[in-house]
Amino acid sequence: MIEVKDLHKSFGDAHILKGISTTFEKGKTSLVIGQSGSGKTVFLKCLLGLFHPEKGTISYDGKIYSELSRDQKRELRAEMGMVFQGSALFDSMTIAQNVMFPLRMFTKQSKSEMMDRVDFVLKRVNLADAHNKMPSEASGGMQKRVAIARAIVNKPKYLFCDEPNSGLDPKTATVIDNLIQEITDEYNITTVINSHDMNSVMEIGEKIVFLKDGYKAWEGSNETIFKTDNEAVTNFVYSSELFKKVRQMYIEERQ
Structure with a gap:
């Protein structure tokens, strides 16, 4: 499990992450969503240990990253897997x-x-x-x-994915989503995915953290996201007519 408490990160005068607290559980696919500039990438890089927050802590199964020695941090990084947005394979x-x-x-x-x-x-x-x-x-x-x-x-104990469906057609994107979820379940990995793909949210979003302007504006699951009245979430999620119709159908089925 990864536990984040009151995380703050700035670059100069720009305050990017503003007190984010959340947890990511083993064996679950957790998605971090939000508009461009919401802080998703900075948040993921903090989880990876690439950026160091000015305030707050990140714990990996009870081990606080900032309190680890250099060798302990290296050992922890060896327990992390990363899927980059552009795959980042070595051409040679x-x-x-x-x-x-x-x-x-x-x-x-x-x-x-x-x-x-x-x-x-x-x-x-x-x-x-x-x-x-x-x-x-x-x-x-x-x-x-x-x-x-x-x-x-x-x-790895922890798997991080940055926009894994970027540039893929919908059918292939679903294959990748299913593969990530299957691997998470099989190996009981703590998986965190940065995504803007609402199909991924609905398919594998066992936990969803919605960031807005550096704050955690909402968290829930792909079931509870249909029920929320949080205006920021609904404006983001239901910006398309398709998802507005899906939400209305969901609500009507449960009345």
Whole structure:
């Protein structure tokens, strides 16, 4: 579990995060949503330890990040997996080499042990025959699956995803959503996803944190989001006629 308490982050005179408190539980897919400029990316980078807040704490299963030694922080980072918005694969490496990279960086496993693990995770994301392909030979959806395989190859406790469906067609985006949720359930990972995709919110949003202007304006689930009267949330979520109709149907079914 990740617990965030009264988190503040500024850059010069710009106060980006303004006292955010929330928790992310093991085995659940948690989505952080909000408009551009709401603080989502800064918040995620704080969770990853890339930005250091001026105030507040972030705890990982009871360990407060700011109180850890340098070596302890390195050990914690080895327990984190990250899926970047653009996949961030190394163009000069094969898919297998890309997936192996965290093992080479954080473990002392033998080459055969690393290859066994690479084989396992590529099979898990349905890319069993893609080892020797280059990223340029893979579709956008395949690249996302490679990025997920790389993120889980070191058996992380915490998985972070930044707009994992960016640039994907709706069908492929659903495949990626389902894969992330399945992996979260299987390995009991604490998963946090930055997203603006309302389809993802409705499909896998077991917990949703809505940020607005650096504040946590609302939190709930993909079921309770239909019930909220929070104006900021409804303006964001139901900006399209489709979701307005979905909400009305949801309300009518429960009357």
